[in-house]
Amino acid sequence: MAVTLDQTIAHKQHSFMSRLLATQTFWVVVAVILACLFLSFATDSFATPKNLYNITRNVTFVAIVALGMTFVIITGGIDLSVGSVLCLCSMILAVTMHAGYGIEIGIAAAIATALIIGAFNGILIAYLGFPPFVVTLGMLSIARSLAMVASNNTVVFQFGPDHDKLLALGGGAWVFGIANPVFYTIVLALITGFVLRWTKFGRHIFAIGGNEHAATLTGVPVRQIKVAVYMISALAAGIAGIIQTGWLGAVTTNLGNGMELQVIAATVIGGANLAGGVGTAFGAIVGAALIEVIRNSLGLLGINAFWQGVFIGGAILLAVLFDRIRNFRRSD
Amino acid sequence: MDFKIAVSGRSWGERAAAEPQAGKQGEARRLVAVLELTNISKHFGAIQAVNDVSLSIEPGQVVGLMGDNGAGKSTLVKMIAGNFRPSHGTMQMDGKELILHKPVEARQHGIEIVHQDLALCNNLTAAANVYLGRELRRGVGPFRILDYAAMYKRAGQIFAVLKSETRPRDLVKQMSGGQRQAVAIARTMLSQAKIVLMDEPTAAISVRQVAEVLNLIRHLRDQGIAVVLISHRMPDVFDVADRVIVMRRGRKVADKTIASSSPEEVTGLITGAIEQVS
Numbered sequence: 300m301a302v303t304l305d306q307t308i309a310h311k312q313h314s315f316m317s318r319l320l321a322t323q324t325f326w327v328v329v330a331v332i333l334a335c336l337f338l339s340f341a342t343d344s345f346a347t348p349k350n351l352y353n354i355t356r357n358v359t360f361v362a363i364v365a366l367g368m369t370f371v372i373i374t375g376g377i378d379l380s381v382g383s384v385l386c387l388c389s390m391i392l393a394v395t396m397h398a399g400y401g402i403e404i405g406i407a408a409a410i411a412t413a414l415i416i417g418a419f420n421g422i423l424i425a426y427l428g429f430p431p432f433v434v435t436l437g438m439l440s441i442a443r444s445l446a447m448v449a450s451n452n453t454v455v456f457q458f459g460p461d462h463d464k465l466l467a468l469g470g471g472a473w474v475f476g477i478a479n480p481v482f483y484t485i486v487l488a489l490i491t492g493f494v495l496r497w498t499k500f501g502r503h504i505f506a507i508g509g510n511e512h513a514a515t516l517t518g519v520p521v522r523q524i525k526v527a528v529y530m531i532s533a534l535a536a537g538i539a540g541i542i543q544t545g546w547l548g549a550v551t552t553n554l555g556n557g558m559e560l561q562v563i564a565a566t567v568i569g570g571a572n573l574a575g576g577v578g579t580a581f582g583a584i585v586g587a588a589l590i591e592v593i594r595n596s597l598g599l600l601g602i603n604a605f606w607q608g609v610f611i612g613g614a615i616l617l618a619v620l621f622d623r624i625r626n627f628r629r630s631d
Numbered sequence: 632m633d634f635k636i637a638v639s640g641r642s643w644g645e646r647a648a649a650e651p652q653a654g655k656q657g658e659a660r661r662l663v664a665v666l667e668l669t670n671i672s673k674h675f676g677a678i679q680a681v682n683d684v685s686l687s688i689e690p691g692q693v694v695g696l697m698g699d700n701g702a703g704k705s706t707l708v709k710m711i712a713g714n715f716r717p718s719h720g721t722m723q724m725d726g727k728e729l730i731l732h733k734p735v736e737a738r739q740h741g742i743e744i745v746h747q748d749l750a751l752c753n754n755l756t757a758a759a760n761v762y763l764g765r766e767l768r769r770g771v772g773p774f775r776i777l778d779y780a781a782m783y784k785r786a787g788q789i790f791a792v793l794k795s796e797t798r799p800r801d802l803v804k805q806m807s808g809g810q811r812q813a814v815a816i817a818r819t820m821l822s823q824a825k826i827v828l829m830d831e832p833t834a835a836i837s838v839r840q841v842a843e844v845l846n847l848i849r850h851l852r853d854q855g856i857a858v859v860l861i862s863h864r865m866p867d868v869f870d871v872a873d874r875v876i877v878m879r880r881g882r883k884v885a886d887k888t889i890a891s892s893s894p895e896e897v898t899g900l901i902t903g904a905i906e907q908v909s
Contacts, residue, residue, distance in 0.1 A: 509752030517764035576754035
């Protein structure tokens with residue numbers, strides 16, 4: 300059989316289907332669908348509009364932060380500060396609005412806070428060579444402490460003149476009866492997916508995660524991009540904080556406590572690799588969805604809530620196990 | 632910066648057809664040197680890494696740069712690549728003075744490097760690696776998206792010119808040593824490179840792949856590109872190079888055509904058994 304060089308070069312090695320079957324994200328989607336089907340038959344309360352509305356809305360906060368985290372994890376970094384940053388941004392929003400300022404100023408202040416914290420993390424990591432784990436661990440402590448300072452560790456539930464606007468922003472359903480947070484999540488996921496797949500910035504993020512030295516040698520502005528990804532991660536936490544504040548109608552300094560672990564779990568279940576270089580927006584959403592379905596189903600099935608951690612932890616290990624099995628086969 | 636301009640003039644197919652003779656022309660009538668170093672020295676504190684080296688490189692010429700560890704090869708190459716600035720001496724490119732502050736500037740002048748570790752990202756496709764740092768985009772103004780189709784197509788054309796069976800859509804992770812070299816070398820052919828510096832390209836690959844890489848070097852030469860081959864491997868240099876330059880202790884101790892030298896002589900020059908030849 301004579302195959303010319305041009306034919307070889309033009310040859311596509313994998314069909315769309317074989318590539319799909321090879322992704323961890325696909326199998327997690329299958330798991331989510333199977334779990335939903337099972338729960339629909341096993342319980343009367345799962346497939347009710349009210350419960351589905353609740354689930355989709357609950358997914359969003361982890362999902363939005365996971366979208367931001369995906370950028371960081373693809374570069375091979377980690378951001379442990381997201382839960383605390385979410386809390387601080389919520390608190391800045393709440394305190395600003397409580398003091399009588401409008402919702403626009405409150406949101407601007409919260410977003411600015413997020414960006415400043417992200418830039419601070421990013422600069423320490425990219426320019427001063429601090430390990431991401433250490434910097435964001437420090438920020439985890441600092442941001443929550445600042446939230447306590449800002450509110451004097453009180454619960455804020457009065458949001459000044461624009462109180463109702465804020466609650467509508469987070470708790471309403473403006474488009475086709477979809478809960479607003481779900482709508483935001485879809486929009487943010489589409490933006491994230493687009494940036495990762497279709498922009499030079501997205502390409503460079505993957506390159507940094509794949510081989511940072513190579514990225515530097517080929518002229519990729521590695522440092523600037525690293526600062527940008529930590530700003531994006533903090534920004535995602537800030538946006539989630541604003542929406543969550545509107546939904547809850549109150550902010551405590553406990554908000555987002557331990558959330559970083561759920562977020563990292565969601566991205567990893569969705570197929571991101573903590574070693575860097577791999578990750579998708581869709582995976583982050585699907586991972587968050589699986590965690591929420593597990594949580595919801597345990598309640599509906601009447602299983603003690605203390606088991607929740609075991610199931611979520613099991614899901615993380617299972618998802619990564621799939622990936623390991625594929626790699627074993629490849630290396631054989 | 633728009634790298635499209637650099638490659639849009641002619642496709643690689645046309646370029647290959649138009650310039651197959653460039654290398655031979657270079658031999659027939661001596662062209663203006665593409666790169667000329669005059670009395671270049673570099674010291675780091677008290678250590679004299681490169682000492683008063685002058686050399687010139689012509690288009691379409693393969694120059695083997697040899698020397699033992701610490702002989703000053705890397706330092707010399709890093710000055711040409713813009714990593715270091717010479718302490719003394721001047722560099723000229725096409726008769727004009729060349730001052731480089733950063734590696735990016737070297738690339739803008741048509742000096743490309745193939746790093747010893749190849750600087751590839753395993754998680755990206757061959758085409759993505761070829762275009763890393765200078766991705767092609769389409770669209771207007773701020774709404775510009777990656778042009779996957781064009782990058783796959785051009786990368787495929789370059790692999791065809793290099794006669795390498797490398798598929799632009801494949802992940803570099805799955806590739807052989809020879810294919811990985813082809814990807815790294817293809818990078819140097821995106822813009823109109825004048826000089827390609829190759830750092831130990833055959834150091835860590837199998838015997839069969841060495842032949843593949845030497846062929847890649849010949850294809851670069853046939854495009855009229857000057858190649859500086861830094862290597863420890865005598866057979867490779869004598870196989871592919873037109874000229875050999877030997878460094879010892881920061882000095883250039885030989886600069887002669889391959890035809891007028893021998894592996895024995897070069898070995899002697901590297902070790903110091905032969906002091907210097909002109």
